[in-house]
Amino acid sequence: MSDISAPPITCAEPGSFPWGVFHERHPALIRRIEQALPYGPAERRALAELLRESRHDLVATLPPDAPDLALWQVWGKEHFGRPWPSLPFLWSESYFYRRLLEATGYFTGAWQGVDPFAPFKRAELAGDAFAADLAALDARESLTEAEREHALLTTALWGNLADLGFTITATASGPTGALAADDSAALWPLLDGGLVHVVADNAARELLADLALIDHLLASGRAGEVGLMVKPHPYYVSDATATDVLACLARLTAGSGEAARVGARLTQALRDGRLRLWTHPFACAPLPYRDMPDDLRREFAAAKVTVMKGDLNYRRLAGDRHWPPTTPFAEVTGYFPGPVAALRTVKSDVVTGLTPQTATTLDAQTPTWRTAGTHALIQVRTGTGAGFSRGS
Numbered sequence: 345m346s347d348i349s350a351p352p353i354t355c356a357e358p359g360s361f362p363w364g365v366f367h368e369r370h371p372a373l374i375r376r377i378e379q380a381l382p383y384g385p386a387e388r389r390a391l392a393e394l395l396r397e398s399r400h401d402l403v404a405t406l407p408p409d410a411p412d413l414a415l416w417q418v419w420g421k422e423h424f425g426r427p428w429p430s431l432p433f434l435w436s437e438s439y440f441y442r443r444l445l446e447a448t449g450y451f452t453g454a455w456q457g458v459d460p461f462a463p464f465k466r467a468e469l470a471g472d473a474f475a476a477d478l479a480a481l482d483a484r485e486s487l488t489e490a491e492r493e494h495a496l497l498t499t500a501l502w503g504n505l506a507d508l509g510f511t512i513t514a515t516a517s518g519p520t521g522a523l524a525a526d527d528s529a530a531l532w533p534l535l536d537g538g539l540v541h542v543v544a545d546n547a548a549r550e551l552l553a554d555l556a557l558i559d560h561l562l563a564s565g566r567a568g569e570v571g572l573m574v575k576p577h578p579y580y581v582s583d584a585t586a587t588d589v590l591a592c593l594a595r596l597t598a599g600s601g602e603a604a605r606v607g608a609r610l611t612q613a614l615r616d617g618r619l620r621l622w623t624h625p626f627a628c629a630p631l632p633y634r635d636m637p638d639d640l641r642r643e644f645a646a647a648k649v650t651v652m653k654g655d656l657n658y659r660r661l662a663g664d665r666h667w668p669p670t671t672p673f674a675e676v677t678g679y680f681p682g683p684v685a686a687l688r689t690v691k692s693d694v695v696t697g698l699t700p701q702t703a704t705t706l707d708a709q710t711p712t713w714r715t716a717g718t719h720a721l722i723q724v725r726t727g728t729g730a731g732f733s734r735g736s
């Protein structure tokens with residue numbers, strides 16, 4: 345087992361990436377939210393207070409009527425009342441988004457159920473880039489099976505750059521195609537017609553690419569059943585909920601050519617249960633997957649492989665820690681109850697599973713590579729998790 349005492353990433357260091365998330369990304373995000381939705385004085389005051397508290401004060405608890413208070417009392421018991429910057433970045437950033445929902449009244453009152461990020465998600469669905477992605481599905485038809493699979497996987501991988509939290513402050517212009525690790529050859533043999541879980545990340549463009557990949561897995565028989573895990577409520581800006589899946593599906597079915605066919609096949613797959621949307625409160629937990637509860641562990645254990653999309657899922661999968669970058673991926677994910685694959689564009693500091701040469705070259709030649717979205721990785725652990733048998 346890997347040494348989980350590698351120090352956690354925190355926001356304490358001025359100028360570090362996590363520090364910038366709280367001091368640059370969050371203020372910009374809140375300005376955008378206030379421009380996009382006409383929140384009243386009470387919500388705007390609560391948002392301003394959240395910004396102030398999260399940069400300069402101690403972590404306050406949720407109000408007594410919060411529907412998930414009991415969960416957070418457990419998830420946050422060591423952290424409430426402490427200075428935000430001293431806490432693990434994974435915890436503090438996750439709690440920031442939970443408090444943002446609180447400030448906008450997402451859980452109680454007249455604004456209940458209003459996704460503060462919905463205007464951004466809608467704009468992306470209606471945009472030219474999304475339309476181009478839909479049209480590009482037609483081009484796949486002329487490819488060989490191997491080329492099509494490569495294209496679908498690569499698009500799902502780089503689709504992770506279309507992350508609205510990241511694009512608020514990022515300067516990267518788009519996919520570069522540079523892979524820091526590529527275990528894709530180990531992924532395909534795991535897909536032998538059984539259950540595949542896909543843990544979704546962002547809505548709109550990334551989700552479109554994920555749905556196209558899922559459609560292929562089902563249509564080709566690579567997967568007999570796919571479980572698409574979404575968030576139970578809005579989370580890191582553009583994270584996908586069931587509502588976002590339906591919105592993306594509606595754009596597919598209203599399209600033409602291959603887009604409409606993909607949409608029709610996925611709609612049928614949802615109806616007959618070959619594609620199942622599912623969620624779990626732990627999907628929005630501020631904790632690594634290492635701490636997942638037993639019912640979730642059993643879900644993942646049932647799959648031939650679980651595909652984790654995106655940067656945040658990677659942070660939760662590997663542990664958001666200052667690992668030496670050559671720490672084996674199989675070692676940090678050894679606790680996971682089944683084969684697991686990470687498809688991630690690299691947008692935060694944590695990284696594992698690199699060869700010494702790759703790590704040295706990347707750090708020397710592209711010092712910003714861990715946070716700029718210039719690189720991606722496909723990492724696969726093929727064995728079942730240590731100390732956990734399938735179906736137990």
Ligand SMILES: O=P(O)(O)OC[C@@]1(O)O[C@H](CO)[C@@H](O)[C@@H]1O
Pocket residue numbers: 365437504507509510545546580653654655656657659691692
């Ligand atoms: O999970 P995703 O959508 O790929 O990325 C989430 C993200 O934007 O948020 C974090 C920092 O704010 C980073 O993990 C990453 O840049």
